[in-house]
Amino acid sequence: MRRAARPGRAAAVGLLLAARAVAGLEPISVGIAIAAASALTGYLSYTDLFCRFAECCLEEQRLNASALKLELxxxxxxxxxATEVILKALTGFKNNKNPKKPLTLSLHGWAGTGKNFVSQIVAENLHSKGLKSNFVHLFVSTLHFPHEQQIKLYQDQLQAWIRGNVSACASSVFIFDEMDKLHPGIIDAIKPFLDYYEQVDGVSFRKAIFIFLSNAGGDLITKIALDFWRAGRKREDIQLKDLEPVLSVGVFNNKHSGLWHSGLIDRNLIDYFIPFLPLEYRHVKMCVRAEMRARGSAIDEDVVTRVAEEMTFFPKSEKIYSDKGCKTVQSRLDFH
Ligand SMILES: Nc1ncnc2c1ncn2[C@@H]1O[C@H](COP(=O)(O)OP(=O)(O)OP(=O)(O)O)[C@@H](O)[C@H]1O
Structure with a gap:
């Protein structure tokens, strides 16, 4: 809570200090003087002041849902x-003062369709430093847990890491990329934290957020999108209920899928399954323009078309979907 302003002698002293520093009368920096003035005048509490310089875990901070919506x-x-479900899931969770379990999102789809990109946007909307925040943790299966014979060690380290970080910041975010390549033993290690327990070893995990990314089901999602396209129906008309039955048979009840093995699904520990549709030629062009804008370049439609045309599209007969999504757009743009 911000303290109310308390004008008076302290304010006068603070403002005097700031004025002196600005005028170069004292060897203190303008920044320190302004901070001192703010603190003395009561505009900033100690916590506010501290959080200007160091990152703070603001557990009760509400989600700016309209900013997130606009950004997505x-x-x-x-x-x-994905836009619809992510918004609904995060708004509901962050508005709930007493969630019964941590929020678990499982993002599925073809390569380069935006799963990591969205996780980054979500992370930034929860903790302003995003993936660089001390409260956001990204794990990539093949990078962080590469050796099967070390599973026991990984399990212990991961559990200690999650426990330690959630005790330091209840609203910590954990992102697991390449979930379909993650050893079931590692998923077993995360499982106790995802459940409906009030506390595990004295720590409550109910305000944490776990995001799992995988390509599992990507081919099935693509098949549905293709069926819509072939039937002359709009992509935007695809609804969750069109995808759920297919994903449920192909991924959630498929005993060969890593996710099923781990028991995350049969124990209902995943709150939302979020499908990512394969990207079309027009979306690739949008990615190229976005990348040009991000580089501060003017949009050159010739280059946009050339980069998009260099990408490969499937199925062979119709060539509708980019096989790498927007993934290689950045590197291809370097050649133009
Ligand atoms: N739907 C999208 N909208 C806008 N940009 C996108 C989209 N999909 C991908 N991109 C761009 O392409 C880059 C690579 O995509 P991203 O890493 O999010 O793919 P992914 O779905 O996580 O792929 P993979 O399954 O291979 O890890 C992003 O950083 C972003 O710049």
Whole structure:
């Protein structure tokens, strides 16, 4: 809570200090003087002041849902379902003062369709430093847990890491990329934290957020999108209920899928399954323009078309979907 301003002698002293520093009368920096003035005048509490210089875990901070909505609508192309579900899931969770379990999101889809990109946007909307925040943790299966014979060690380290970080910041975010390549033993290690327990070893995990990314089901999602396209129906008309039965048979009840093995699904520990649709030629063009804008270059439609045309599209007969999504757009743009 911010303290109310307390004008008076302290304010006068603070302002005097700031004025002196600005005028170069004292060897203290303008920044320190302003901070001192703010603190003395009561505009900033000690916590506010501290959090200006060091990152703080603001557990009760509300989510700015309209900012997140705007960002997703502007930056994430061709993913109407993911946008809708992510918004709904995060708003509901962050508005709930007493969640019964941590929020668990499972993002599925073809390569380069925006799963990591969205995780980054979500992370930034929860903790302003995003992936660089001390409260956001990204794990990549093949990078962080590469050796099967070390599973026991990984399990212990991961549990200690999650426990330690959630005790330091209850609203910590954990992102697991390449979930379909993650050893079931590692998923077993995370499982106790995802459940409906009030506390595990004295720590409550109910305000944490776990995001799992995988390509599992990507081919099935693509098949549905293709069926819509072939039937002359709009991509935007695809609804969650069109995808759920297919994903449920192909991924969630498939005993060969890593996710099923781990028991995350049969114990209902995943709150939302979020499908990412394969990207079309027009979306690739949008990605190229976004990348040009990010580099501060003027949009050159000839280059946009050339980069998009260099990408490969499937199925062979119709060539509708980019096989790498927007993944190689950045590196291809370097050649133009
Ligand atoms: N739907 C999208 N809208 C806007 N940009 C996108 C989209 N999909 C991908 N991109 C761009 O392409 C880059 C690579 O995509 P991203 O890493 O998010 O793919 P992914 O789905 O996580 O792929 P993989 O399954 O291979 O890890 C992003 O950083 C972003 O710049």
């Amino acid at each position: 609508e502007e930056k994430l192309f061709g993913q109407h379902l």
